[in-house]
Amino acid sequence: MDTRFSAATIVLRHQQLYPLAMATAYSSSRKSDRRQTxxxxxxxxxxxxxxEQGAGAVSISEIARRMQMRPPSLYKYFPSLNALYDMLFEMGNVxxxxxxxxxxxxxxxxLDQLLEQSRAIIRWSMTEPGLAALLFWRPVPGFEPSExxxxxxxxxxxxAREDLTTAVARGELSPAADSEAALRLLTSVVSGIGSQQMSNEPGxxxxxxxxxxxxDDALQMWVRHYSP
Structure with missing residues (x-):
């Protein structure tokens, strides 16, 4: 057997297949790009x-209509409406x-970071009221976000838990503040203000x-409750 011929044949085959492999990879990349788009x-x-209408108004059929597609075509990208909601939920949280x-x-x-975080959550919620509703009020029956x-x-x-521990260590709050009860009370204060605001003056x-x-008055009431 002429091994030189065999080796040359293998090299030739690779030379012939390489452009095909490149073309296949390019085609796959373009399909992936189109899918992501x-x-x-x-x-x-x-x-x-x-x-425009709130989190509960999202539907595959309405999205398809706006994209000038048939609704079944969108199910190639989202296996269910809840899968789309899950993506929106994650995007909102990020x-x-x-x-x-x-x-x-x-x-x-x-304490300073903890209180500013509380303010930031409300500020963001007021700029993204629809996503905030999806994150905090669960307006979609049957939807449970993935882990x-x-x-x-x-x-x-x-x-927030780390802030509570740090605030207690620094003497800004009493030891009772380093607890799940204190965290739940704080989130109840913040979410209560946010809910009232967006329900009564959404604009x-x-x-x-x-x-x-x-x-800030409500936050200071919470701080005084856990004063050292």
């Missing part, structure tokens, strides 16, 4: 619907998490809202 467009329309992190940057660890979609929210709560700004203007 379609998903992004659908999510964009879903967010528009939420902003957006909120970044907003909160930015707000915390200029504050001292402990991955919920993870950014858990991270925000974990930061107001954070600065002009009749209820959001009371947020």
């Amino acid at each position: 379609t998903i992004d467009e659908a999510v964009g329309h879903a967010r528009d619907i939420i902003a 957006d909120l998490s970044r907003y909160v992190d930015d707000a915390r940057l200029s504050r001292e660890p402990g 991955a979609a919920f993870a950014p929210a858990r991270a925000i709560v974990d930061k 107001a700004s954070y600065e002009s809202g009749s209820y959001t203007r009371l947020l």
Whole structure:
């Protein structure tokens, strides 16, 4: 057997197959890009619907109509409406998490960061009322977010727990504040202000809202309750 011929044949075959492999990879990449573009467009329309009509108004048929597609075609990208909601839930939590992190940057660890985080959650909610409703009030019957979609929210709560521990260690709050009860009371105060504001004055700004203007007073009531 002429091994030189065999080796040359193998090299020739690779030379012939390489352009085909490159073309296949390029085609696959373009399909992936088109798929992501379609998903992004659908999510964009879903967010528009939420902003216009509320989180409960999202439907595959309405998104398909806006995209000039047949509804069954969208199920190639989202296996169910709840899968789309799960993506929106995760996007909202990631957006909120970044907003909160930015707000915390200029504050001292402990009580200062904790209170600023509370304000930031309300500020973000007022700029994204539809997504805020999806995150905090669960307006979609039967929808339960996945663990991955919920993870950014858990991270925000974990930061609050760390702030409570730091605030107690620094003597800013009493030892009783380093507890789940104190955290639940704080979140109840913040969510109560937010709910009242968005229910009664949904178009107001954070600065002009009749209820959001009371947020700092409410937060100080909580601080006094756990004063050292």
